[in-house]
Each structure stands twice: as C-alpha cells, then as structure tokens.
Amino acid sequence: MPAVVMFLTHLGIINPLKLMKARRISYFLLIVVSVLITPPDFISDILVTVPLLILYEFSITLSKFVYRKRISSESAVASVLE
Numbered sequence: 001m002p003a004v005v006m007f008l009t010h011l012g013i014i015n016p017l018k019l020m021k022a023r024r025i026s027y028f029l030l031i032v033v034s035v036l037i038t039p040p041d042f043i044s045d046i047l048v049t050v051p052l053l054i055l056y057e058f059s060i061t062l063s064k065f066v067y068r069k070r071i072s073s074e075s076a077v078a079s080v081l082e
Helices: 002-011 016-021 023-037 042-081
Strands: none
Touching: 002 042, 016 023, 016 042, 023 042
C-alpha cells in the first residue's frame, strides 16, 4: 500500500490532503475487508485490521514526504524557467 500511494502521489493523482479527508471511509473499508478475509474469530479480525490501519497511516506520512519533494522540485523548475 505505501509504495502504490507514493507512486500515485509522485504522479500527482493523489495528495496527502485527499488521503486525510478520506480517512473515515478508508478505515471503514479496511475494517470491512479485514473482517471478510479472516475467519469469524474476533482476535484474528483485530490481528489483520491493526496492521492495515498502520499501513494506511504510514502511507499518508510517506505521501506527505513525496508531495513536499514534488512541490519543491516543481518550484525549482519554475524558477529556472523564468
């Protein structure tokens, strides 16, 4: 998940603000997916859900880093072209 988010941020398709605004929906979808792919045991649901949520938050953090780097490189290119 983090690698895909970094790639999409680098392309300009998504940005960290969009990811933060979609946090509630993403959490809900990640929980639904984790409940569907695990056996009907509550502990296994938790053991799958928590890493998915941590990966999502890590993706947001990496997206912030890539977004800042992309913005600074775009401004550097714009200043050179002027």
